[in-house]
Amino acid sequence: MFQYQGAYKDNGRDLHMKTFWSSVLVFILIYAACILLGLLMIVPFFVLDTGLAVLPAIALFLLLILTAIFVFYPLAVGIMRYFAAAYRGRNFRFKDVFKVFSKGNYSKVIKMGLLTLIGYFIFSFAVGMIVQVLTMAVNAPLLAVFDPSNMESTSTGGQTGSVVAVIVLNLLVVLLSYIPYVLVTIYMFLVYMAYIDEPLTPTTEKFQMAWDVMFRSGESVMKLIFSNLILWVVPIIVYALFIIAAVLLGGFFAETAFIVLLSAGVLFMLIAYLIVMYFMVGSITAYYFKGRDRLDQQHQAQPQV
Known part of the structure; x- marks a missing residue:
């Protein structure tokens, strides 16, 4: 059952602590930067009038969003280098996380990020519509059960059974709706791992590589x-x-x-x-x-x- 966790544990046995703490340190730096920007957003409200303070606060909020897209996100991708190196038994340096900002790499990471973001929005919209249709279909019997023209003064066993069945089906739809999101999250991770594994491969081919690994490798x-x-x-x-x-x-x-x-x-x-x-x-x-x-x-x- 745990063959992939076991494979990673065995292959990276000499680098686990280094990989773990290097990753934690990068996330600490990211969170520290977020907290700093968050505090800077609050400062204008203490030194300026409330109306004027909104403008610099909005500017800092936009700066936080841009920083997340163009700095924090590439760093998160860079952390994957640690895991790839550990699995292959290759030593690495802490500064390897910053290789994503080097010439040629950075533009590819941003391009992949934009493509995956667009694809994720389209995917989420499609899945949301399907889930909404399924939910309406599942809940349709409830409308019949609680229709005033069909309701009796006391609840019958059949009505109770219908209500229980509909509740169970709703829970099933909710649980099943998470599976596509889990799959697409794994796929996106594999796309970035393909980028780390084959940085010179064209971006569209990285998406194909991730697809083949996920569904055609066995x-x-x-x-x-x-x-x-x-x-x-x-x-x-x-x-x-x-x-x-x-x-x-x-x-x-x-x-x-x-x-x-x-x-x-x-x-x-x-x-x-x-x-x-x-x-x-x-x-x-x-x-x-x-x-x-x-x-x-x-x-x-x-x-x-």
Whole structure:
């Protein structure tokens, strides 16, 4: 089940700590810059009249958006270099994250970002419309059940059963609606991994490479999704146990036990999800390179004309 997490763990065994802390440091720098810009947006309201303060605040907000697009986003892509290097067992330097800003690389990253953003909006619109149609179709029986002309003074077993069935179907539609978004998120990650793996390849070919790795390499994308889902859910279950223990001990012993256990649970969740996120990214990295290796083997096995 956890073959991709295991592959990343084995391949990058000597570089895990370096990859983890380098990635954390970059995100700390990004968040620090966001906080600084956020504080600068507040300053005008303390030194200027309320009406005049809006203008510099709007300007700083626009600056934050532009910084996110043209600085933070490329840095996030640059972090993937750490994971790619770790999986391939290659040492790296912290400053490698800034290679995305070098000549030739930066324009490609921005171009890929714009294309993926446009594609994501189109995809979200299409999925939203489909989900809306499915929701209307699922909820149609409720309109018949609660139609004043058909309602009786007391609820019948059939009506109750219909209501329960519709609620279950609504939950099913909501759950299923997340699957396309998970798939497209993995695909977008694979596109950027293709950029890191083959930086000189034309942008359109990177999208094709990611598609081939995801759907034609023979690797199991569903196994990747469900293994990461389990990793995501386990800390929540453990945290729930912390809360239950805190409530029980707090009720029978002292409030101090409740506070200590609740704090320990929050700390556990923070540490657990940092580790989980690290291996989720690592598993998709492993998925890409395993898929790419399979495609290369398939290509080599084909008879040459």
